Amino acid sequence: MSPRITRSQESILQLLKQIDRPISAQDLYVELRNRDRTIGLATVYRGLEALKLRGLVQSRTVNGESLYSLVHSDTHYLTCLGCGTSIPLEDCPVRELEATLHQSLPFKIYYHTLEFFGMCLPCQLQLDSPTVRE
Amino acid sequence: MSPRITRSQESILQLLKQIDRPISAQDLYVELRNRDRTIGLATVYRGLEALKLRGLVQSRTVNGESLYSLVHSDTHYLTCLGCGTSIPLEDCPVRELEATLHQSLPFKIYYHTLEFFGMCLPCQLQLDSPTVRE
DNA sequence: GTTATTGCAAACAATTTGCACCCAC
């Protein structure tokens, strides 16, 4: 495995930084295409994977789709199981624990994810009413 | 959506409780088959989805595969990005924040996930240490 | 020049869906 960060990977990083929100590989691909380069979808996936292995990029899965973002942006989310809406959270109570782990285990920790799941009010109401049809 | 928990869903819950570790839908399917019932894979997926919407079951994604577990077991993990090994963690520093959120937002919180990602020692060595920052 | 990276298309695998049948109420 190579220590090199390729040009494609750099444009991926750059774009992730620019848009600054979790984005799917496919959308990333479209965006990159819209800009300058002819890049392949496979290259996007391979680049993202390589960047993850470096601890530069992280992903979380929503509805069977991976959303990628820079590790630097350590925002966490509150996600509705009904509609999938995600609300970003400010606070992060985990840093200390992370530091502790870092010392007590032979593990190099790159980042952590913290996500709350539940039901937003609209979805709560919709689930209660049996009148949902299409 | 119906308030009923079906028989299939009950056997799913029961099995999740028995094995008490995150398991994929496919493995769950095989296990259920091995036991008693002729259950379909689609039913397993549909059941798991329904149970998620109730806040009874949660899932996390590893290597493009969803692993399901009871919400009750709020263990968190330290996962190696290289080999995918997951180490369960005891401590959970998040409960208080969860309680706070519960009150300040119109959101019914079912559970949270907390996961640390990094590189275990073997994987660190295998990736002939490149120009890593710090 | 040698080796790693890329794009494309085909392959793959996990998950979802259409539909006829069946069961619970």
Place this chain on the structure above:
DNA sequence: GTGGGTGCAAATTGTTTGCAATAAC
């Protein structure tokens, strides 16, 4: 009886892989 739940197989979709062409050093 009726409406939702189920099994099966086909369809879908996000992701990975084989391979020849290309770019990096």
